[in-house]
Amino acid sequence: MDSSTISFSSSSPPSPPPPQAARADLDAVSLDRLSRSLDRLLDPTFLNCADAEIVLSAGGGDTGGAIVGVHRCILAARSSFFYNHFSSLPAHANAGEKPQLKLGELVPGGSHIGRDALVAVLGYLYTGRLPPPEAAICLDDVCTHQACRPAIDFVVESTYAASGFQISELVSLFQRRLSDFVMIALAEDILPIILVASTCVLTDLLNQCIRRVATSNLDNHYLEKGLPDDIYAKVKEVCWPDESLSSILDPEHEKRVRNIHKALDSDDVDLVDMLLKESPVTLDDAFAVHYAAAYCEPKVLAELLKRDSANVNLKNCSGYTPLHMACMRREPDIIVSLIEKGASVLETTLDGRDALTICKRLTREKDCNGKLEKGKERSKAYLCIDILQQEIKRKLFILEYQISAEESIATPLLVDNFHMRLINLENRVAFARIFFPAEAKLVMRIAQADSTEEFAGLTSANSSKRKEVDLNETPTMQNKRLRERLDALTKTVELGRRYFPHCSEVLDKFLNEESTDLVFLESGTPEDQQVKRMRFSELREDVRKAFTKDKAASTAISSSTSSSSSLRYDGKVRQGYRKGKLSR
Known part of the structure; x- marks a missing residue:
């Protein structure tokens, strides 16, 4: 009998593993335990032992103004960026006072970073691991969540944070993910990727985005409003490398359309009326309702719709109706105004998305399905979805009875x-x-x-209730x-x-x-x-x-809404309201 058979049939205990392998297994277990322990430090329900705070900007998603507690010693030991920053902070007068870092001022693009992305990147500095992106799931059950807007926004915000905190390995990882998004995402969802690539100087990613957007059917006004001037100029160079090609357009027509749009930007609907009287251009020719739904304040669109001279279901060159543009912006007042004027919630884009689908794929699941905190009003995204769902139910109800009436x-x-x-x-x-x-x-x-x-x-x-009977009325x-x-x-x-x-x-x-x-x-x-x-x-x-x-x-709801609206609109900068409104 050979030695292998003897070894196999022996009842003696197996030989212990080599010392090096046992040591490696022990190190892995210890590191995993350490990571799990440090991960608890970012849990807001854990002991409040943080010695510094990072304040999110008002533009950082739905969590603007939130505070994330951090530990200076851990961050300084793990990151040279935080070491240099914390070491330069002045001593606080009060011993118990925690220094606050404003994220919008701390790193380039910090105003775009939401709480989930910030905690994910800080968690990497604490533990060496990235948590699963729970925030990257939209509200549409049909979506695969591979390249919907929440998934893109989470990686974009994480890239801003990783680049600002100078974590090169994370920047490389996120850049590869964003590059994958560019190949499969909707063209309008690539604009946030362009902005982060430009801010964080990711040249290869930026060029890839410009090529994709330039070859899409996105509206020029959408690109001009959503992109910085230098990036928009590069997109135009790719679209029209030869300046002679742009001469095919009617310059006089383009000038008149642009004047109408400028009047809308100035909230001057009366000036729009004057421009329409002085030229053959109509509201539909200028896609004025599309423009107002995408960039203007709700009251401007409401005034424009009172003219009753525009087709509210007209599709632009991208295949979008004004309602589609309003859903991309997620502004409830504008959606209601369009629906009241006859905008159809059943109209679809060229790729088959209706208004409700557009809203759902822009909205994170956690923002609508989470428990509403006491005293906190519903988000605009939730209100938009609720309005559209109610209108769809009404339309389907009417269609059902129309069929019954025909039969x-x-x-x-x-x-x-x-x-x-x-x-x-x-x-x-x-x-x-x-x-x-x-x-x-x-x-x-x-x-x-x-x-x-x-x-x-x-x-x-x-029958006596009827004032008169029309004998010529057909069935x-x-x-x-x-x-x-x-x-x-x-x-x-x-x-x-x-x-x-x-x-x-x-x-x-x-x-x-x-x-x-x-x-x-x-x-x-x-x-x-x-x-x-x-x-x-x-x-x-x-x-x-x-x-x-x-x-x-009703009185309680009105007073609550009025007070919150006055706070929300107080001090708003008009240009910031319009410029880049659809890029987020």
């Missing part, structure tokens, strides 16, 4: 269901107008129900009229539920229990009428109490 010509059962739905809505709105006429009138005007004809039913008992015309009334009443009820939830609950309960026709008060014996009138008086009192609750809640 109702040939199907008597669907006719009855459709008309019953209308009668129920008419009676519900009629009750609301009895209990709070001023508010109901306002809601009906917003829903444009006051411009549609009341449905009185098809029975002879109700198709009748269906269209009834659908318009149904849509308006449906929107009226939806708005009522939103602004008067307590009143809506009372009406729901009443209409489910009692007859939904107003004439029920006058039917039956005198005793029956007396009982019904008593029930109606009880309902009036219940609605009055519910209305008081709704008004109190």
